[in-house]
Amino acid sequence: MKAVCWFGKEDVRVVTVPDPSILNPRDAIVKVSLTAICGSDLHLYNGFIPTMQKGDILGHEFMGEIVETGSEVHNLQVGDRVVIPFTIACGRCRFCQDQLWSLCDNSNPNALVAEKLYGYSPSGLYGYSHLLGGYAGGQAEYVRVPYADVGAFKVPDHLSDEQVLFLSDIFPTGYMAAENCDIKPTDTVAVWGCGPVGLFAIRSAALLNAAQIIAIDRFTERLNLARIAGATDLINYEQESVLEALHDLTGGTGPDKCIDAVGLEAHGIGISAGYDYVKQKLQLETDRAHALRQIIQGCGKNGIISMPGVYGGVVDKLPLGAAFSKGLTFRMGQTHVHRYMGRLLQHIEEGGVDPTFLITHRLSINQAPHAYRNFRDQKDEWVKVVMRPGE
């Protein structure tokens, strides 16, 4: 089969590899019908995530058709159309039972490595480094799905692939980011970063009835999409001061809830952003936290900061004094995708959300190297790329 493989920093290739096979009784094999490049895949592309190995198959947003099931998978049939949550979870440990699927105790085969770095291991992920399991990803014609009895979500035939694909990651991720804000009808929610996750966070904040939603980015096209998603106010950080604009837009109180949909590769202007570039180049810090610093500074008193953006290692110069003095609450973590798929599918079926609004490019999987490069370099035009393996 054809698969998109990582061979090093900025080196992604489409190569022919053997087809996957069932390795454990709860596995299934899925023939991928549609897959996407996630913003967090760019962290791999740019070489910021450790423990990648040459030849690893990329991709954690994908869906398709069941073509084979293991001996312990009784609730799926060959031919079922399924979306796969990007977090791999056993469904039976204490965390899965508590609906905290991305904290599954049992799905990371390299848990000992993760424990060394993080103290305790999170769940495994598809195509996202050996620290998080080393599982082959879904940017391929076929993929092995572990714990398929709980990790493959059946979708109805009357919805298209493009309508349901984003249930695998970015829609639940944006939704959980908004839900973590405990939004009240009078709340102002500010969202840093209008990439796919940020756009779904904005859409979800609107679904949860936030009074005011402020979108922050530097690309006009993305800010326009933020308006379509439900943003009431837009801030282009290259044209105005974010902190001053937030102050003005909120009557001097600052936003009640803030969402960091940026993560470890924050861009920015000024000393803080420059400091991060230098330290990251010198390998003195792993993550550029410029946006997070600004969020802590800009968030109103007693506010909540929700962080769906990915952080992988260490940052410094975080203004914890500001966070402490204002009594801020931080919520973060990989998405408990399984928890949200049912209710978000309902939103799609009822017409409350059309997830296709952010797709800008529809390509063949053969064009993956070109897509990765342009998705990274031309953010104003390339918002979301979906790829069909069969073309």
Added chain:
Amino acid sequence: MTRRQNVGKLERISSAGLAGLLVLGGLKQRGLKRLLSLSTAGFLAYRAGSGYCPAYERLALDSTSSASHPRSAQDTVTILADPERTYDFVRDLSARDDIFTRFHLLPSAEEEGQVLWRLDLPLQRSYSVPLRLVEDRTNRSITLEPVKDDSPILRIHFKFTEGRNEGETRVDLIADYKIPGGYMGNQVASLLEPAVRTMLRSNLLRLKSKLEAGEIPSIEGQVSGRQQRSYR
């Protein structure tokens, strides 16, 4: 004045050998290198002959003891399964090859409760120690000890207690061991402790996965771009 010996026999022999090599090497050198080699050889020869090392005295070290001190490594895990089920599962050691990767049933032993502890070494070599079940407290603990007295493994002990939440079991796995060779053996045993702990942790995580999820997570045999022919 006679000083108290503080260098062990093995170290004295090693010092003598090293001193000889330094003399041979030093005689081929000239100037400062020759002086340094021969003076170091002289110090090592003195150390070998007298059994006394002034540096050891200052550092309060003594390698003369022939006793190997036992060491203990342990780790723990909490499993979402009640103690009865967990105990029953572990008690059937013969069926646990996929979990306790260092435990294997003795092929020739028909005796109830006897297992083989096996350490897999590089180059496909392994080192085995037969163990027997010496204590079996239903739903509470299992203790294994070596069949022979000269084994480096002294005891493998499983302890089962109720976890913090309902339906959970805390499993403690303790390994007591010693390395022969007196002082040097004790130092090796001390260095090995993190590796022993990692081995215990790995086994406990596999046990937890098997009991909770019904299988052990794996990517062994998974496809990747490393298997394509044109890769380089």
